[in-house]
Amino acid sequence: MSVLSMIVSQLINGLQSGSVYALIALGYSMVYGIIMLLNFAHGDIIMVGAYIVWVTMSVLGLPPAVGIIAAVAGCTLLGVIIEKVAYTPLRKSPRLSLLITAIGVSFFLQNIAQLIIGAGSKTMPAIVSGPNLYIGSVNLSFVAIVTIVVSLISMAILTILVQKTKMGKAMRAVSEDMGTAQLMGISVNKTISFTFAIGSALAGIGAVLYSCAYPQASPTMGSMLGLKAFVAAVLGGIGSIPGAMIGGFAIGILEAFVSAVGLSVWKDGVVFAILILVLLIKPTGIMGREIKEKV
Amino acid sequence: MKKNTVHIPMPIRYLINAAAIAAIYLIISALSSAGVITNYYTKILILICINIILAVSLNLVTGYLGQLPLGHAGFMAVGAYASGIFMRAVSGSMPTGLAVFLSLILAAIVAGIFGFIIGIPALRLKGDYLAIITLGFGEIIRVVLLNIDSVLGFNFTYGAASLKNIPKTTTFTLAFICVVVVCFLIHTMMKSRYGRAILSIRENEIASESCGIRTTYFKTMAFVVSAAFAGVAGSLYAGYLGILNPANFGFMKSIEILVMVVLGGMGSMIGSVVSAAVLSALPEVLRAFADYRMVAYSLLLILVMIFKPSGLMGTYDFSFTNLIGRLIGRISGKRTARKESAE
Numbered sequence: 001m002s003v004l005s006m007i008v009s010q011l012i013n014g015l016q017s018g019s020v021y022a023l024i025a026l027g028y029s030m031v032y033g034i035i036m037l038l039n040f041a042h043g044d045i046i047m048v049g050a051y052i053v054w055v056t057m058s059v060l061g062l063p064p065a066v067g068i069i070a071a072v073a074g075c076t077l078l079g080v081i082i083e084k085v086a087y088t089p090l091r092k093s094p095r096l097s098l099l100i101t102a103i104g105v106s107f108f109l110q111n112i113a114q115l116i117i118g119a120g121s122k123t124m125p126a127i128v129s130g131p132n133l134y135i136g137s138v139n140l141s142f143v144a145i146v147t148i149v150v151s152l153i154s155m156a157i158l159t160i161l162v163q164k165t166k167m168g169k170a171m172r173a174v175s176e177d178m179g180t181a182q183l184m185g186i187s188v189n190k191t192i193s194f195t196f197a198i199g200s201a202l203a204g205i206g207a208v209l210y211s212c213a214y215p216q217a218s219p220t221m222g223s224m225l226g227l228k229a230f231v232a233a234v235l236g237g238i239g240s241i242p243g244a245m246i247g248g249f250a251i252g253i254l255e256a257f258v259s260a261v262g263l264s265v266w267k268d269g270v271v272f273a274i275l276i277l278v279l280l281i282k283p284t285g286i287m288g289r290e291i292k293e294k295v
Numbered sequence: 296m297k298k299n300t301v302h303i304p305m306p307i308r309y310l311i312n313a314a315a316i317a318a319i320y321l322i323i324s325a326l327s328s329a330g331v332i333t334n335y336y337t338k339i340l341i342l343i344c345i346n347i348i349l350a351v352s353l354n355l356v357t358g359y360l361g362q363l364p365l366g367h368a369g370f371m372a373v374g375a376y377a378s379g380i381f382m383r384a385v386s387g388s389m390p391t392g393l394a395v396f397l398s399l400i401l402a403a404i405v406a407g408i409f410g411f412i413i414g415i416p417a418l419r420l421k422g423d424y425l426a427i428i429t430l431g432f433g434e435i436i437r438v439v440l441l442n443i444d445s446v447l448g449f450n451f452t453y454g455a456a457s458l459k460n461i462p463k464t465t466t467f468t469l470a471f472i473c474v475v476v477v478c479f480l481i482h483t484m485m486k487s488r489y490g491r492a493i494l495s496i497r498e499n500e501i502a503s504e505s506c507g508i509r510t511t512y513f514k515t516m517a518f519v520v521s522a523a524f525a526g527v528a529g530s531l532y533a534g535y536l537g538i539l540n541p542a543n544f545g546f547m548k549s550i551e552i553l554v555m556v557v558l559g560g561m562g563s564m565i566g567s568v569v570s571a572a573v574l575s576a577l578p579e580v581l582r583a584f585a586d587y588r589m590v591a592y593s594l595l596l597i598l599v600m601i602f603k604p605s606g607l608m609g610t611y612d613f614s615f616t617n618l619i620g621r622l623i624g625r626i627s628g629k630r631t632a633r634k635e636s637a638e
Contacts, residue, residue: 032423036423038423038426038427086597086601089601090600090601090604093600093604094604095422095423096361096363096422097600097604098600099363099422099423099426100363100553100557100596100600101596101597101600101601103365103550103553103596104593104594104595104596104597104600105593105597106593107550107589107592107593107596108590108593108594108597110589110593111589111590111593112590114589115586115587115590223546227430227434230427231431234424234427265438265441265442265445266438266442268434268438269434269435269438269439269442272431272432272434272435272438273431273435275427275428275431276416276428276431276432276435279416279420279424279427279428280416280419283420283424
């Protein structure tokens, strides 16, 4: 029984961190699907989101709801600004330049945060609190349940947005073929900005949920988080929304079990090993489509 | 070919270049023995040399081959640890000169082997995926260096506690010689048929493959050579610092090297050399600048990509002998022009 309850509680842990990974992976996946850019700065948007929560709640002393709204709104705005300033001028340039710019933006955000707030990590205030649930001998923390529920709701809203609305149709059309979509009267610029906004808003939600679970904010927190979420996106099949969700949960659960068997120092190594295996065996991921290169 | 250029024949070109390099070396060593270049500046010069080797070796893959690996610091780490562990093991039992030479060779070979192991799978992928997979390998190398001791059961890399007491054998002379050798080897390689094959892969991989170039072979070769030279730089670094910690070889370091290459111009050796020298000297010379260094680097990266994606030098390569040839051509051209006008 105790083995079973341990497995269940690790599963819950995995689902909790996995749902954060999934939310972040969605941002990577959507942006990659639409402009074929690996948005390295995505992880650092989460870092900015976490700092917004810290500033509004710890420094200004505002209630959690304000902090959450400010984080999501701030991340959305930041995502759109990054897209307009750094990526739009380069839309016609080779992919390599775009990728290097994304790396530059990521490092810029990290270092500017370090310069303004300092390299040390800040302790986050408690954002949500509530009674823990017990199912038999399994202890379910309130934060874990909130995290999983909120991310599932966000994913459901995203799916409806992409599948049912006009904007979602435009997004899918642009990711299919940018030129043709433009000929059909879709404003490509607006659609791409919208995609960045959605992806960054998800990152903002991810930042809040991550801060609930790990109440530490530091300038470099986004880079490892972002890289792991990227691994999740690749595992699920980059460009695919359900793939990103599956990949996120898979990576979260895998990490939880690697830690549970006492190999937590190798956690990062295992995640990257998974990435390498996926890229070698099935580079398109679980849900990805094969794209043939035409000469 | 410009009209006023005198073509200097090949062996004389090498002689001129060798003389120029010897002159640079003699000037620097004369200045340091005269006390103009203090110990502190010598340290900076060594650091510049190490960074030049790193930038030039990354340029081979990024600039000439057109791929973007993000794990260059990983190869440097492998070379540094290989040579650090070797130097600690043999110190005292072998003449220092021989030990240093062997450690450089060992670092190059071990890093080259890692480059081969990583290159074979990584080079099956392109663009973003290649960037990510090399980033993954770089991180795995770091994690392994950090935690390998607990698996082996004895102290091998000393993990987070740092590998200490490595003999500090890196002198300016050694670093300078390594820079010259590495630049010479990469230069001659790029002028050979191997280099032309590598360039053709950058220009169009499918076209070059259909012309009968074994793209996988040449890509792997460029990758291995690049990794081996990064290992040499790592070996110099180990002998320069005397202490190694896996945290020194993170993703940040890879990006720092990439900034040097991108800023100088991908595909330009002189660009890599100049930007590596400037970017390693700047934070030391301007102490106040050190805090803002990474912010400035990242801004530079974005601005260069937006306004001049080919880098400051583009693919321009400086040739000292061509410059001399042009100068001679101009002087003699003037003389003939004067003669003609006198007649």
